[in-house]
Amino acid sequence: MSETTSLPQIPTSLASLRESVAGQSSSTRALLLMAPLIAFELLVFVIPFLILLRISFAEPSSDLIYEPGTWSVEAYAGVIDNILAFELFWSIVSYSFLLGIVVTVVTVALALFYAYAIWRATGLIKTLLLFSVVLPLLTTLVIRTYAFSPLLSPTGTFNDLLLSVGLLSDPVQFVPSTVGAVIGQVYIVLPYAVLAIYSVLATMDWHVVEAARDLGASRPRSVVEVVVPQAMPGIIVAAVISFAWSVGAYAAPGLLSENITFALYVEELLLGDLRYPTAAALSVIMLVLMLVTISIMFAVLNRFGGDFDLA
Amino acid sequence: MSEITLHDLEKQYGETTAVEEVSVEIEDGELLCLLGPSGSGKSTTLRMIAGLETPTSGEISINGDDVTDDPAYERTTSTVFQDWALFPHKTVRENVEFGLKMRGVPADERAQRAESMLERVQMDGYGDDDPTNLSGGQKQRVALARSLAVNPDVLLLDEPLSNLDKRLREDMQIELREIHEDLDETFVHVTHDQDEAFTLADRIGIMDQGELIQVGDPDEVYENPKNQFIESFLGDTxxxxxxxxxxxxxxxxxxxxxxxxxxxxxxxxxxxxxxxxxxxxxxxxxxxxxxxxxxxxxxxxxxxxxxxxxxxxxxxxxxxxxxxxxxxxxxxxxxxxxxxxxxxxxxxxxxxxxxxxxxxxxxxxxxxxxxxxxxxxxxxx
Known part of the structure; x- marks a missing residue:
């Protein structure tokens, strides 16, 4: 899977590593307990990332994928120049971010409603709602995403439905289009976002919402004043998952849209053009941009309440 | 003027009847204690007065206005909850100000009123604290200040003292009594503790299995109980x-x-x-x-x-x-x-x-x- 979901793990794993070494230096037991995790992170994340970093600083080669043993910032210069000149790389990066932002906003809004509904439901309805969140995860992502093609195409089910009830006079081309990519990507990340928010809501005391209403807050107001601030840790996790996954989205835009995202373009650079240093440099730049964006997101969302600790 | 009239109030959850034909007139400025064992329907009755539960049938009127179908946020009641239900993400002052904020009171007036309410419950100086760091007794005081800040016609207390230890509980009973005498507002206090009811109440309403069995002055219900349940519930015999x-x-x-x-x-x-x-x-x-x-x-x-x-x-x-x-x-x-x-x-x-x-x-x-x-x-x- 070429999805870049593991991107935000860098600060987390490093921070927890540092914390465990510094804060609990007296306890070697903690470090021992962490050893398997550290080994795993080193093997599948840190070492491959260092290799990627090394390739990004290599010179391009005419007959190899890169020139081994060379040092150069040529690949970075090329990508940055292209972005600053608003050329191809700019449009790819900006489209990826746009897709990420739209998907994140839609997903978090839907997930908040859905999680609230699960929280308030009781008995069989609650079980059904929870089950229906997890159900899509039982099917492989590619099939789930492909299924939107017949559903959203101009001759598909959704258009037929809208035409038959008279909401549309002409069929709309949902796929391939950005709308299709957004729908597909929202569908992919929604379960994770719902579970992230629900896990926080489940620990919340309903009396607090009642207290707000008792003191004069209308239903929507009580949600804004009391539910959202307390659910903020869950909302932040949901937003980070949605954003990181969607900026690096591969399957949904690949199958449901004709626009090229960063992940799709990296694939083309690697497998089509064989320009490894450029692909690696673009990846590193995207990684930095996303870390910056996520940090800003943390800072902004934290202002709206919740006591979420970054570390 | 804030008398409350409950008429044939009934609440059913599916097959279970939680409250059955409760009728009572609560007088203006009175402190009525609803006393009963757990599951007797006293909290449900209180929640229906607050507007947090909708009665299956019957009527509630406050000051002669039928409020049966009004949601909680439109009623002139205010509730102190058993677990106090303070907003954990807001400071003590923001908690106390909340009701006023919902009523659109300007910020400086809000802060002033919150401060005077915190003073009244002896919590001045705690305004910037995080309520989750307070002790049970302090949380209780903040919850009381939060409810009093909106100057409610009726203050509803849902076993607010039951999570406190004995000594603190007895102190708070006296304090509640004093606050009630100062404010001259109508209080409805729910408790399962007969000592608390006797300490606080102008009148006691005793509930059992969803029914309000007897309402009367403390000495009257004690000396002249209507049935054996009340006799056994009000003291050892x-x-x-x-x-x-x-x-x-x-x-x-x-x-x-x-x-x-x-x-x-x-x-x-x-x-x-x-x-x-x-x-x-x-x-x-x-x-x-x-x-x-x-x-x-x-x-x-x-x-x-x-x-x-x-x-x-x-x-x-x-x-x-x-x-x-x-x-x-x-x-x-x-x-x-x-x-x-x-x-x-x-x-x-x-x-x-x-x-x-x-x-x-x-x-x-x-x-x-x-x-x-x-x-x-x-x-x-």
Missing amino acids: NFVNSRVTRATADAVYVDTDLGTELVLPTDAEPAVDEGTALTLSLRPEILSIDQPSADGGTAAADASEQLATDGSSRTAVTGTVENVVYRGSTVRYSADIDGTSMFAERTDASTGALSADDQIRLEWNGADVLAFREDGTRVSL
């Missing part, structure tokens, strides 16, 4: 099984498990027939404790006394002390009276202390004994 042997115009004679016949003086001939089973209640405070003279029981030991002309009748029984429980301010003696266990209390432990296996003599006035039929209803004597 000795229940003694008996059967009517004879009913005359001025007394009912009953045969008891105590091995002696008792005389219950009456004002008017009661509606009991010979052979009717009655449960008698002998509260410890009507029993006086004595040591029978060692030289073989007194004459009164097992005799049913003659009815005195003033309508009183002294009766006494003797038995053996089974155990002595020292309870601080009182000493409780459990005694075996002809196979039936009874207890009595003494506040003065030093004089004539009795110990296990000593002979004990319990004496009371027959007019102080309450009698209940098998269905729990009281026999008016």
